[in-house]
Amino acid sequence: MDLYELTLHELQEKLHNKQASSEEIVKAVFSRIKDVETKIQAFITLDEEGALDKARKYDVQDHFSSLTGIPYGLKDIICSQGMKTTCASKILENFVPFYDATVASRLKEAGGVLVGKLNMDEFAMGSSTEQSAFFPTRNPWDLDRVPGGSSGGSAAAVAACEIPFALGTDTGGSIRQPASFCGVVGLKPTYGRVSRYGVVAYASSLDQVGVFSRDIRDCALVLNIIAGKDPLDSTCVDIEKPDYTEFLKDDIKGLKIAFPREYFQEGIAQGIKDTVKKALLKYEELGAIVEEVSLPHSEYALPAYYLVAPAEASANLARFDGVRYGRRDFEAENVIQMFSSTRAAGFGDEVKMRIMLGTYALSSGYYDAYYLKALKVRRLIKNDFDKVFEDFDLIVSPTTPTTAFKLGEQTGDPLTLYMNDILTVPINMAGLPGMSIPCGFVDALPVGMQLIGKPFDEGTLIRAAYAFEQNTDYHTAKPDPGVM
Amino acid sequence: MTLSIQEVQHVALLARLNLGEEEKEKYAEQLGSILQYADKLNELDTEGVEPLDHILPIFNVFREDKVIPGPDREEILANAPLVEEGQYRVPKII
Numbered sequence: 330m331d332l333y334e335l336t337l338h339e340l341q342e343k344l345h346n347k348q349a350s351s352e353e354i355v356k357a358v359f360s361r362i363k364d365v366e367t368k369i370q371a372f373i374t375l376d377e378e379g380a381l382d383k384a385r386k387y388d389v390q391d392h393f394s395s396l397t398g399i400p401y402g403l404k405d406i407i408c409s410q411g412m413k414t415t416c417a418s419k420i421l422e423n424f425v426p427f428y429d430a431t432v433a434s435r436l437k438e439a440g441g442v443l444v445g446k447l448n449m450d451e452f453a454m455g456s457s458t459e460q461s462a463f464f465p466t467r468n469p470w471d472l473d474r475v476p477g478g479s480s481g482g483s484a485a486a487v488a489a490c491e492i493p494f495a496l497g498t499d500t501g502g503s504i505r506q507p508a509s510f511c512g513v514v515g516l517k518p519t520y521g522r523v524s525r526y527g528v529v530a531y532a533s534s535l536d537q538v539g540v541f542s543r544d545i546r547d548c549a550l551v552l553n554i555i556a557g558k559d560p561l562d563s564t565c566v567d568i569e570k571p572d573y574t575e576f577l578k579d580d581i582k583g584l585k586i587a588f589p590r591e592y593f594q595e596g597i598a599q600g601i602k603d604t605v606k607k608a609l610l611k612y613e614e615l616g617a618i619v620e621e622v623s624l625p626h627s628e629y630a631l632p633a634y635y636l637v638a639p640a641e642a643s644a645n646l647a648r649f650d651g652v653r654y655g656r657r658d659f660e661a662e663n664v665i666q667m668f669s670s671t672r673a674a675g676f677g678d679e680v681k682m683r684i685m686l687g688t689y690a691l692s693s694g695y696y697d698a699y700y701l702k703a704l705k706v707r708r709l710i711k712n713d714f715d716k717v718f719e720d721f722d723l724i725v726s727p728t729t730p731t732t733a734f735k736l737g738e739q740t741g742d743p744l745t746l747y748m749n750d751i752l753t754v755p756i757n758m759a760g761l762p763g764m765s766i767p768c769g770f771v772d773a774l775p776v777g778m779q780l781i782g783k784p785f786d787e788g789t790l791i792r793a794a795y796a797f798e799q800n801t802d803y804h805t806a807k808p809d810p811g812v813m
Numbered sequence: 814m815t816l817s818i819q820e821v822q823h824v825a826l827l828a829r830l831n832l833g834e835e836e837k838e839k840y841a842e843q844l845g846s847i848l849q850y851a852d853k854l855n856e857l858d859t860e861g862v863e864p865l866d867h868i869l870p871i872f873n874v875f876r877e878d879k880v881i882p883g884p885d886r887e888e889i890l891a892n893a894p895l896v897e898e899g900q901y902r903v904p905k906i907i
Contacts, residue, residue: 427888521869534867563874632851643828650829652901657894664906665829673831681830685821685840686847688828702854704864709857711865743843744850760868 332357334807337493337547340399351384351398355442358400362444362491365810370466371476371486373405374413375445383442395554397440402495404483405446406453407538408527409433412443416529417461418451420655420675430527431562432496432538432555439554444492448482451677452646453503453531455479456749457739460679465736468510469808470774474733477507477749480541484511487541489810494542494551500531501634502728502753504539505765509728509777512767512806514548514794516540519785520760521566524559532641533564535634535757544804545766545795549573552787568785576791579799582616585721586793591627592726592752600771605727608768608778608797612725615796622721624713629706630755635747636690636703637758643687649675682743711759718783723793726752728765728777756781764790767803775803815845 332354335343343349359377366372380400387398408414408426410433415421429437437443450460458466458481466481468474469489476485480497484507487495497504499517508515517539525536540551553574558567588609593602613619651657651671658674661667676684690699717724730751739746756763761781768778778797782790798804821837821844832840886899895902 424892427884427891521871560876564869564871566869566871626857629854629857632853635847636851636854647829651894652903653889654892655894659894661904664904666831667904668829669826669831672829676830681832681836682840682843684828684830685824686844689816689820689824689844689848692824692827699848699851701864702859703851704866705859705862706854706857708862708865709859711868742846744846 333361333490335493336543337399337550340493344398345393350388351442352381352388354398355380355384355400355444358444358492365489365491368467368472368810369469369485369489369491370464371447371482371489371491372402372445373415373417373448373463373482376412376443380442380444387440387442394438394440395550396436398442399440400442400444400492401436402444402447402483402486402492403433404449404480404495404497406449406498406529407433407496408529409443409446412446414446414529416452417449417463418675418677418680419462420649420672422656424654426527428527431524431559433527435554447480447486447495450479450481451680452529452642453479453498453500454642454679454683456502456506456746457734458482459736459740460677462677467736468733469810470512471733472810474735474774475510477510477733479503481507483541484508484513484515487511487513487543488808490807494540494547496538496555497541498528498536498538499757500535500638501757502750504541505728505753505763505777505779506749508541508765509775510733512775512803512808514542514545514764514766514804516548516552516764516787516790517756517762518552518556518787519762520757521564522762522785522787523555524562524565526559526561530645532638533645534641535638545791545798546574546577549577549791571788573788573791576788577795578792579796581612581793581796584617584723584793586612586617586619587622587717587721587724588619589624589627589717589724589726590621591624596748596751597727597730598732598771601727601729601731601776604769604771604776605725605778609725611797611800612793615800622717624717624755626706626709626713627755630710630758631747631751633703633706633710634750634754634758635686636699637707639683639687640690640700641687643684643691646680646684679743707758710755714759714761722783722789724781726779726781728752728779732771732774732776752779760784762787762790764794766794766797767806768797768801769803770806814849816841
């Protein structure tokens with residue numbers, strides 16, 4: 330197998346046994362990127378020189394940290410010191426942060442080699458990466474299809490073996506949905522598990538940083554590095570952090586798994602339901618107890634989310650005003666005009682739409698009817714989950730209603746696009762950890778199974794995901810995007 | 814449901830977004846259809862339900878009031894579109 334095809338833990342082994350140098354690994358990764366990137370277009374920024382310099386530096390050093398010499402990528406919403414961070418938006422086209430996000434500095438301190446910054450829907454608003462202001466990314470399994478979104482670049486790059494792992498962010502499904510579409514592992518940790526410092530905010534009560542990888546062991550290894558209290562993010566909780574690799578045990582006997590009937594209803598493609606049901610049978614075979622439950626407020630999560638998230642976004646995105654960073658309209662005569670024309674030219678359609686929606690929902694006379702109502706419904710959604718978790722360890726469902734759709738297929742009506750998030754949004758509303766893992770194929774396209782856990786119980790997700798992985802071979806299937 | 818152009822204009826002003834005529838019409842329609850979808854929430858009786866604005870049971874997080882080095886002023890200003898004498902320069906306000 331070529332070096333670029335190896336997982337993070339396989340690369341660690343190669344490095345430790347001196348079977349490969351970091352320079353060789355980074356070169357292999359960039360050679361792979363050159364071969365496939367013109368088709369996939371996962372990266373907004375690449376830094377070959379910087380990555381090679383770093384790799385050579387690590388090669389002559391004796392000391393090993395957990396990631397020493399291993400390449401990775403970051404979604405372009407995560408601030409990287411000295412490297413452009415655009416949020417795939419024209420308004421931040423030339424923004425170069427002078428500091429690292431906490432997750433970026435933790436990977437750096439662990440010895441990781443940053444390869445580049447990954448494409449996304451502008452400001453993480455979208456489910457296809459078609460809302461990037463620069464270019465769409467393509468699904469390695471079928472180049473006519475989207476990789477999902479908003480972290481589509483991260484998912485596609487990991488699936489196409491351009492990098493062994495990447496970070497993304499998930500506000501309503503933006504890690505799990507693209508992981509599902511691209512057939513890789515995607516973990517959104519519990520809200521508060523991972524620092525958001527230096528991650529450009531979309532909806533602050535929902536956003537969370539997480540991991541894309543090609544297997545569960547890698548996911549656990551990266552979570553070990555990025556999770557844990559950060560004095561720079563007061564919502565990042567000071568709570569015991571286990572060693573997640575200790576959950577990599579092929580034993581789920583007696584694990585109580587619930588599957589919510591509302592997540593297997595009309596509107597979810599039959600092939601997907603069948604595939605996930607088959608996976609549930611696998612879990613039973615492995616000794617888990619699997620039962621149907623109800624999350625009665627499920628259908629209200631999406632409309633509530635599309636008030637809460639845009640409301641928070643309208644406040645968060647107020648900072649892009651052409652004063653301190655980003656582009657500015659220099660023609661404007663007064664400051665209000667300058668704000669308004671800068672923002673009109675800098676933001677794309679979907680971003681403007683969500684800012685407008687959120688501003689409306691928070692505006693005088695509508696606050697109670699929309700925003701406050703949505704927060705009350707959010708409580709009911711969380712109560713549903715709390716109740717199920719009194720009796721179960723884990724909830725399992727499909728990640729998405731369909732497999733990857735074609736580019737241009739869902740660009741007209743925003744509501745159609747929002748339906749993609751119907752199975753992932755409730756998890757963010759309740760702040761729970763969620764993971765998507767490959768569990769089969771429908772018409773040669775990957776299907777994702779979503780595992781949902783109790784707050785701060787990422788360990789059980791990893792345990793259940795690992796057991797499934799060890800007893801199936803879906804994670805070994807690789808797309809062939811073809812070499813130019 | 815469609816919003817009126819006046820409502821769209823008002824929201825655009827609050828949001829500091831210059832919109833063209835075509836955009837206003839588009840948003841009037843799109844916002845209307847999303848708000849109509851949001852009306853689904855009214856099927857639920859939420860009388861007496863405590864709003865959930867934050868998922869964590871944390872309120873204030875305190876730290877020691879200690880002086881630590883901050884970022885370099887020049888580095889911060891390097892991203893600004895227009896700087897004068899170490900400060901951001903903006904068009905006339907008053």
